[in-house]
Amino acid sequence: MTNQKSFIFDTELRLVALTGIKVRSLQELRDELPRIPGSSIFFHTHQEYLAHDFQRSAHFNDFARWVSQALREEALAEKLAAIDLLAFTTIRELRDAIIATVDEYLNDLGRPSYECRPEEAFHFCRSRSFVLPTGIVADDVDDFFRQVASISNASLYFHFFEARLRLGRRTSDFSRWLNDRGRPDLAAAIDALNPYHRTLDELRCDIVQLGTNTGTPA
Amino acid sequence: MSAHLEDYRKIVGTQVIDELLLLADRVRHLRLQHINSTSVGGGVAEILTRMVPLLRDLGIDTTWDVIKGNQAFFAVTKAFHNALHGGEETITEEMFDVFRATTEMNLGELDNCGDVVVVHDPQPAGLIAKKPETGGRWLWRCHIDVSTPAPSVWGFLRDYVGQYDASIFSMPDFAQQLTIPQYMVPPSIDPLADKNRELPDDEVRAVVARHGLDPDRPILTQISRFDRLKDPLGVIRAYRMVRRRQDCQLLLAGGGATDDPEGAEVLREVREAAGNDPDIHVLELPPFSDLDINALVRGSTIVMQKSIKEGFGLTVTEALWKRKPVIGGAVGGIRLQLLNGLTGFLVHSPEGAANRAIELLGDPELCSALGSAGHKYVKDNFLTTRHIRDYLLLMLATEHDGTDLSLLTGGTA
Numbered sequence: 001m002t003n004q005k006s007f008i009f010d011t012e013l014r015l016v017a018l019t020g021i022k023v024r025s026l027q028e029l030r031d032e033l034p035r036i037p038g039s040s041i042f043f044h045t046h047q048e049y050l051a052h053d054f055q056r057s058a059h060f061n062d063f064a065r066w067v068s069q070a071l072r073e074e075a076l077a078e079k080l081a082a083i084d085l086l087a088f089t090t091i092r093e094l095r096d097a098i099i100a101t102v103d104e105y106l107n108d109l110g111r112p113s114y115e116c117r118p119e120e121a122f123h124f125c126r127s128r129s130f131v132l133p134t135g136i137v138a139d140d141v142d143d144f145f146r147q148v149a150s151i152s153n154a155s156l157y158f159h160f161f162e163a164r165l166r167l168g169r170r171t172s173d174f175s176r177w178l179n180d181r182g183r184p185d186l187a188a189a190i191d192a193l194n195p196y197h198r199t200l201d202e203l204r205c206d207i208v209q210l211g212t213n214t215g216t217p218a
Numbered sequence: 219m220s221a222h223l224e225d226y227r228k229i230v231g232t233q234v235i236d237e238l239l240l241l242a243d244r245v246r247h248l249r250l251q252h253i254n255s256t257s258v259g260g261g262v263a264e265i266l267t268r269m270v271p272l273l274r275d276l277g278i279d280t281t282w283d284v285i286k287g288n289q290a291f292f293a294v295t296k297a298f299h300n301a302l303h304g305g306e307e308t309i310t311e312e313m314f315d316v317f318r319a320t321t322e323m324n325l326g327e328l329d330n331c332g333d334v335v336v337v338h339d340p341q342p343a344g345l346i347a348k349k350p351e352t353g354g355r356w357l358w359r360c361h362i363d364v365s366t367p368a369p370s371v372w373g374f375l376r377d378y379v380g381q382y383d384a385s386i387f388s389m390p391d392f393a394q395q396l397t398i399p400q401y402m403v404p405p406s407i408d409p410l411a412d413k414n415r416e417l418p419d420d421e422v423r424a425v426v427a428r429h430g431l432d433p434d435r436p437i438l439t440q441i442s443r444f445d446r447l448k449d450p451l452g453v454i455r456a457y458r459m460v461r462r463r464q465d466c467q468l469l470l471a472g473g474g475a476t477d478d479p480e481g482a483e484v485l486r487e488v489r490e491a492a493g494n495d496p497d498i499h500v501l502e503l504p505p506f507s508d509l510d511i512n513a514l515v516r517g518s519t520i521v522m523q524k525s526i527k528e529g530f531g532l533t534v535t536e537a538l539w540k541r542k543p544v545i546g547g548a549v550g551g552i553r554l555q556l557l558n559g560l561t562g563f564l565v566h567s568p569e570g571a572a573n574r575a576i577e578l579l580g581d582p583e584l585c586s587a588l589g590s591a592g593h594k595y596v597k598d599n600f601l602t603t604r605h606i607r608d609y610l611l612l613m614l615a616t617e618h619d620g621t622d623l624s625l626l627t628g629g630t631a
Binding site for chain 2: 016018130134135151
């Protein structure tokens, strides 16, 4: 989506695929975590950011929410919610961190883990993604900040959240392109934003604001 | 009257419509065919009636065919339906024979299949036998709750389902152990349908008053058929607890129960429980009451859906769309829609429902916040346009079987 001159905005549309795998206890969750596809780990740690952007969630990921709501294991829910997604650049690292958190909790539990009611089971899903060009292209840095204000949340999500795991480094498509265009200051400022603590609308405003603050018209 | 794609632009936004057009560009060369068992009545027909014209607006060559069947066939498929829902049904080998015979008859009449064929629900599932002859990609779209199906019927159906290229369920809870891919496509509501479109305030107040309620006093409402699984008696109990603290009226409205013996029994119990309380309004609404239902929900202060068991719960979706604070039983698809404390409240008992209702009646700002968030959640996730997007993506997915189109979606990284 980037070349030396223009920034080409893509978007990502996704279907939710069902794995047919469900768990009802912490031990069952632990047993499945190493086996489920990486796309399922990604789905359950990220889907909420696209599903709703009106408010930041208390749990940040599906695992934390389920552990809280179905198993009532609030302490573990807090630990799972506290996993810093920005700290990882691969799904493998993220998966290992989730497993380690569950393992530590199970080791200290000192009692059997609860089994939730059948209707509260955790169902593993994964997403199947389709990346399409939006037709929106920014020719220069000024134009880039103008266009960011109008792209869809799905496009913002693709270039910001997914890029890090796709590129395997702690940056976004935006920062990478701005760096290439000789604006490492703006690239660094965008990298400093924590997308996991903002709604997509807020994140968009933050980015547009960065362009405004540096004299780049939004 | 059918709405057109452009009519949705002002509701869902330009980006959503542009994305649909972008996606349609990729699948316009594929002919899409829907097959179900009825052209009128029932949720599937309702969805297809609205969706097919919109797919055509997108330039997708879309056809909709309906299978034929006699009374005996539909009696069998009704029994299958109940058994798949987990109900107790006596299923005989003769019933399977009736199903097979009707399938054979319809196979003989089916021609000109699309490149992508979507077969809805169990009734036409056997048409998959046509695939070796016609080719194309065949998808089985299951709209019903099969979370706890009767093994005999699911075992029979699974032999057909396993031959499809993919299956589609409405919720993760309905997923099965199948060798074919399974996708989740939640149902949707149409914001331009009579049941959901915007109404002027004076019209809302007039409808509320016409049904005997006072539009100037708080109204708690549950719109649902009279079914024990919807717990109307629990709603009455909750209302009585609320009334000790707050002035309010209760509206329980549902379809007529004349052809449903259990529904008539439940309605009788509800009326008995209501007693002579003038503030409890039990309404049996005739068919085609969509505008009245729309107005009654819009005129309500709080909407309840205190189900004990639920499929997806589109009545919740419809209330959220109308910016109503919703209190729902923590079951089925209600849990997907009510993010507790964000888009509504989940409860497990009449007491829980009463506590939340009291809280909401005393806090108009909270009502407004939940209503706004709920409206946006539905807008982003449960409107017709999202449903169409999912079908277009399914068409794209079937054309790229097994190919991960994003670097993130493959393997067990």
